Amino acid sequence: MNSISDHAALARSMIFPHHSWIDGEDYSALSGATFDTTNPATGELLSRITACDNRDVDYAVSKARAAFDDGRWRLLAPAERKTILLRLASLLEDNSHPLAVMESLDSGKPVGECLAVDIPETIHILRWHAETIDKLYDQTAPAGNQAMAMIIREPVGVVGCVLPWNFPLLMLAWKIGPALAAGCSVIVKPAEQTSLTALRVAQLATEAGVPAGILNIVTGTGREVGEPIGLHPDIDMVSFTGSTATGRRFLRYAADSNLKRVVLECGGKNPAVVLEDAEDLDKVAGHILNGALWNMGENCSATSRLLVHSGVKDKLLAAIAAQIGEWKMGDPLDPASRLGALIGKAHFDKVNSYLALARAENLTILHGGDSEQGVCIQPTIIDGVSRDSAIFQEEIFGPVLTVTPFESIAEAITLANDTPYGLAAAVYSGNLRNALNVAKAIRAGTVTVNCFGEGDASTPFGGYKQSGFGGRDKSVFAHDQYTELKTIWIDLSAPDEGAL
Numbered sequence: 001m002n003s004i005s006d007h008a009a010l011a012r013s014m015i016f017p018h019h020s021w022i023d024g025e026d027y028s029a030l031s032g033a034t035f036d037t038t039n040p041a042t043g044e045l046l047s048r049i050t051a052c053d054n055r056d057v058d059y060a061v062s063k064a065r066a067a068f069d070d071g072r073w074r075l076l077a078p079a080e081r082k083t084i085l086l087r088l089a090s091l092l093e094d095n096s097h098p099l100a101v102m103e104s105l106d107s108g109k110p111v112g113e114c115l116a117v118d119i120p121e122t123i124h125i126l127r128w129h130a131e132t133i134d135k136l137y138d139q140t141a142p143a144g145n146q147a148m149a150m151i152i153r154e155p156v157g158v159v160g161c162v163l164p165w166n167f168p169l170l171m172l173a174w175k176i177g178p179a180l181a182a183g184c185s186v187i188v189k190p191a192e193q194t195s196l197t198a199l200r201v202a203q204l205a206t207e208a209g210v211p212a213g214i215l216n217i218v219t220g221t222g223r224e225v226g227e228p229i230g231l232h233p234d235i236d237m238v239s240f241t242g243s244t245a246t247g248r249r250f251l252r253y254a255a256d257s258n259l260k261r262v263v264l265e266c267g268g269k270n271p272a273v274v275l276e277d278a279e280d281l282d283k284v285a286g287h288i289l290n291g292a293l294w295n296m297g298e299n300c301s302a303t304s305r306l307l308v309h310s311g312v313k314d315k316l317l318a319a320i321a322a323q324i325g326e327w328k329m330g331d332p333l334d335p336a337s338r339l340g341a342l343i344g345k346a347h348f349d350k351v352n353s354y355l356a357l358a359r360a361e362n363l364t365i366l367h368g369g370d371s372e373q374g375v376c377i378q379p380t381i382i383d384g385v386s387r388d389s390a391i392f393q394e395e396i397f398g399p400v401l402t403v404t405p406f407e408s409i410a411e412a413i414t415l416a417n418d419t420p421y422g423l424a425a426a427v428y429s430g431n432l433r434n435a436l437n438v439a440k441a442i443r444a445g446t447v448t449v450n451c452f453g454e455g456d457a458s459t460p461f462g463g464y465k466q467s468g469f470g471g472r473d474k475s476v477f478a479h480d481q482y483t484e485l486k487t488i489w490i491d492l493s494a495p496d497e498g499a500l
């Protein structure tokens with residue numbers, strides 16, 4: 001395993017990208033403007049990145065459209081496209097350590113997590129989608145003997161992917177994996193805070209053989225780049241991950257422009273429901289902490305609301321108290337750190353405002369509740385949170401777990417569903433019938449039973465209610481986002497029977 005000094009040495013020697021990547025090469029904004037990207041853990045400047053605007057988006061779209069129309073990617077033999085994407089995955093694997101350090105420096109994530117999860121999962125997702133290219137079949141309809149109706153999938157066209165900062169590489173892979181597998185041209189807008197690894201991946205994609213114009217990275221702000229992508233008349237669809245408020249804007253952009261397809265993966269306020277018959281509360285406590293604290297709680301599927309039967313609450317909270325010390329906060333480049341820095345000052349202030357609210361509401365703060373140096377927040381557990389509190393209803397996106405007791409399974413289900421969101425949930429029970437009934441009653445896209453996690457590349461990810469719209473990320477179901485269905489009818493009737 002690499003030590004903190006290995007990571008720090010690599011960080012010192014690293015050359016950070018500072019251009020956008022359009023049509024297979026570096027690109028500087030026409031305005032010449034730049035924005036600073038800094039290390040949230042230290043405030044140190046990492047790179048001054050070109051700040052694009054609508055004119056640069058127009059340029060990127062023209063290149064992506066030309067690349068789509070001339071078929072340089074979508075018309076390649078499936079096995080050839082697969083080979084190129086597998087080559088990209090291998091290049092990422094070869095660059096795992098630098099990519100992990102770059103991701104950690106840019107986002108404040110612990111480098112150990114980047115090495116253990118973000119980078120290998122990114123590679124796995126790209127490989128998984130690459131493998132589908134020559135393995136998914138189209139269909140024929142039961143059209144009878146007089147005709148054949150073929151239902152084929154075609155790439156949707158030019159796709160805009162607007163990304164969040166919490167899993168910069170992984171969310172890139174969730175979008176471009178199926179989009180490139182489908183044969184689309186892609187324009188990615190990374191979050192302003194975390195553009196570096198997407199730019200590096202685009203360089204490696206070109207090295208792997210992805211043709212110019214197929215994968216473009218346009219850097220800049222939501223207003224200057226995200227909005228022109230949303231409004232662009234020649235972009236066929238947008239796949240977005242981020243806040244529900246910004247997701248809503250993309251629906252308006254589509255309505256105000258070309259009715260482009262919009263797929264949204266938005267916020268969550270996910271419950272972990274511990275029934276009275278839950279087994280092995282020490283193990284459950286470990287899952288609860290992981291669900292709430294992993295990635296500093298900057299995770300849309302974080303199970304940040306603990307709903308626990310009053311009969312097991314004290315025992316579970318004692319088990320949580322015994323384990324919370326394992327969540328060591330520290331330098332993101334220290335492999336021992338499980339919690340690093342939040343993404344930046346504005347987000348830190350937002351998370352802190354909820355802690356202030358907890359104090360104003362006289363809630364019991366069992367652990368943490370304070371900030372540390374820089375933009376770090378201690379793992380925090382707040383007890384006695386009622387369903388009408390903003391702390392129960394709103395996405396905090398920090399290492400904060402709320403605790404709410406219940407007396408019956410019916411009450412647990414009501415509490416679990418009592419937010420505008422429906423992304424994920426966890427249920428803990430030793431009784432499979434109870435667990436399954438609760439899992440089915442919770443309105444969420446993913447429910448884990450006696451475990452926590454987003455699942456594998458093979459399972460769809462997305463939300464009910466205000467957590468999502470229009471489709472799913474990951475799995476073969478993600479291919480629905482990036483493809484159009486076309487029906488082709490062929491007349492099979494004998495000449496004397498006439499046309500269909």
Ligand SMILES: NC(=O)C1=CN([C@@H]2O[C@H](COP(=O)(O)OP(=O)(O)OC[C@H]3O[C@@H](n4cnc5c(N)ncnc54)[C@H](OP(=O)(O)O)[C@@H]3O)[C@@H](O)[C@H]2O)C=CC1
Pocket residue numbers: 162163164165166189190191192193220221222223225226227230241242243244246247249265266267268299300347350395396397
């Ligand atoms: N579902 C999830 O995984 C995520 C949820 N969130 C939630 O959102 C909250 C706010 O975080 P924030 O970073 O502001 O999230 P946003 O939803 O605002 O950002 C996500 C992406 O949308 C872009 N964007 C922002 N404003 C616009 C706009 N007007 N038009 C088009 N694109 C836009 C951003 O650009 P830019 O980089 O310039 O901001 C970024 O690329 C967090 O506290 C958390 O609750 C945040 C991130 C991920």
Ligand SMILES: CCCCCCCC(=O)O
Pocket residue numbers: 117121166167170241265298299300301454
């Ligand atoms: C393998 C871990 C996947 C984490 C995905 C989180 C999704 C999100 O926050 O949008």
